[in-house]
Amino acid sequence: PTTTLPPLAVPSHAVLERIADGYLEVDKNWLITYVNGEAERVLQIDRAQCLGRSYWAVFPNAINSRFDYYLHQAMASGQPVHFEALSTRTGRWLETKALPAADGLAISFSNITDRVTAAKQLAQLASVAQGTDNGVLITDAQGRTEWVNEGFTRHTGYTLADMRGRRPSAVLEGPDTDPAAAAITRAYPQPPGPFSLTMLNYTKAGEKLWVLLHVTPIYNPAGELKQFITIQQNINALKALEAQQAQLTQDLYEHNRDLQQFAYILSHNLRAPLTNALGLARLLPQVGQQPAVFAASLGYLRQSLEQVDGVLRDVNLILASRDQQHRQAAETVELAAVCQQALQHAAPALAACGGQVQAEVAAGLLVRGNRACVYSIFDNLLANAVKYRSPARPLRITIRAQATAPGGVTVSFADNGSGFDQAKAGPKVFQLYQRFHRGQPGRGLGLFLVKTQVEAMAGTIEVHSQVEVGTRFLLHLTQP
CATH class of the missing domain: 1.10.287 (Helix Hairpins)
Known part of the structure; x- marks a missing residue:
């Protein structure tokens, strides 16, 4: 059965003058009966001179073209057609729809030259990009992936099917990705211009992938942002x-x-x-x-x-x-267990001086380091607290440990001992053979070893002390 529109079903000419598409009508003898303003502009014709003339006389270049084939097909079959073709008259690509009506054809079309040109450029770029080892990624103006090359898949493990329609940041970023770098890729400079960026991404297998990104925005002739092209260079080596x-x-x-x-x-x-x-x-x-x-x-x-x-x-x-x-290789050390072991070793000395320890170290709190070093640190700090306690009051020691973001652990070791003049000691506190309590035996080696061991575990240590108030050490270590 044929699909035709009765005369009343055709939109009024007043409406057709306001639509964005070009539109014209022909009768069954191919005589042009109506042309709207957009068709006149796109097809570069004078509609007053076209009305009543044969479509093929007005557009002789369309004979034996795709227009000829599909329009005759619609007229003969009574079925709608939809096709894309190049108008040799104007040099523009037109997306054309022809709908049979009771007395002929209603033909509408839109200029898709920009889209076709972009597709050709994309195809040319794809041809070049497939020959490079670098990853190439193309996104639309909103940052959604449109295409990736084989180099991108080789380096990341993600295929075009994995990436299409998704933002690269949502797929490639991971726990150690620099937030500042990630923010740049999610909100391009305004107005967008070319830029380069070093960034840590993650492969589909979860492995770290350092890349150097070269991002270039693509604009259409009207100056509108259409796409971003990103060249991704693997710089792991x-x-x-x-x-x-x-x-x-x-x-x-x-x-x-x-x-x-x-x-x-x-x-x-x-x-x-x-x-x-x-x-x-x-x-x-x-x-x-x-x-x-x-x-x-x-x-x-x-x-x-x-x-x-x-x-x-x-x-x-x-x-x-x-x-x-x-x-010794780095290992996972449970702080609570090592702290308890050091307290057991210091128990006789603490009992002899009446000292008490309040330890608040949660079970299961882990640090990355060396168990022997962690024990030596606790042991040295406990021994120092006992040795340099104040005769004016019973010794009280507080040990606290807590996880800190991102991926850190802070250990606080505080006592109410004799303390020392921190302003006078200055940066010498942790130096070799530095002593601040002349009335006590010692060689000034303990704190030097503590600092050396903390730094060997990629940590840092700081001290705060006040005479006859006490001393507090802060150890900043890393989680496994």
Whole structure:
């Protein structure tokens, strides 16, 4: 059966003059009976001169074209047709619909030249993009994916079917993606212009993928934003090299720092007792006939050699600590268990001085590091709190640990001991052989080791102290 419109079903000419599409009517003899203003503009004709003339006389270039084929098909079959074709008269691509009516055809069309041109450009770009190893991604003006090349799929694991219609940020970003970089990709600079950006994405398998993005906006001839083209370069190898260089730099820094520390030990702590010992060794043969002087000199010699032995033991302890940190791989450490172990070791000393500890470390709170180092840190801080307690009040120690965002753990170790003048101590608090309580025995090694061990676990430590108020250490560690 044919599909035709009775005369009354055709929209009024007043309405047809206001529609955005071009529109014309022909009768069964192909004579043009109506042309609206948009058709006159798009087809570049004078409608007054076209009315009553044959369609094929007005548009001779349409003979033997797609227009000829589909319009005759609609007229003969009485069935609607819908097609796209290039008008050689105007050089414009037209999307055309022809609907049989009671007395001929109603033909409407719209100019789709921009769309066809963009599609051709996209096809050309696709042809080029398929030959590159870089990922190429095309989104519309709202940032929704329209196309990706094979290079994009190779690097990310996501196919065009995975990405089409989705925003790349919703698919590719992950927990370690820089929020500032992500914000740029979601809200392009206004007005959008070309820009480049280094960003951490994630593959379909969940692996990290560092990329260098080159984003270019595409505008149509009217200056309207139509698309974004993003070239995505895989720079994982470059990032790995940067990390390796950073590690080498850190190792070199630590090596130089160790050399400076050992030079300090040799010049300040080993030189004096060795000089004394050598002087006494030269003196002893000369005082052999004076028993009292000989005995006193021998005692001084023993004291000097004990000082040398103490310094050498310090050096050995530092070297052993560093060797342990470098040999043992990072592990997951439960803070509560290690804290409890250190408290058990300190229990006799705490009981002897009447000290009490309030520990608030949740079970299951984990840090990334080295169990032996974490134990040594707790043990050293507890020993210091006992040693430098205030005689004016019973010792009270508070240990708290809590998770902090993003991915951190803060341990607070506070006591109400004698404290020290922090302004006077300045940056020397954690340096080797620094002591702030002259009335107490010690070599100034404990806090140096604590800081070394915290930093070996990629953490930081800070201290706040006030004379006769107490001392508080804050350890910032990382979660596994």
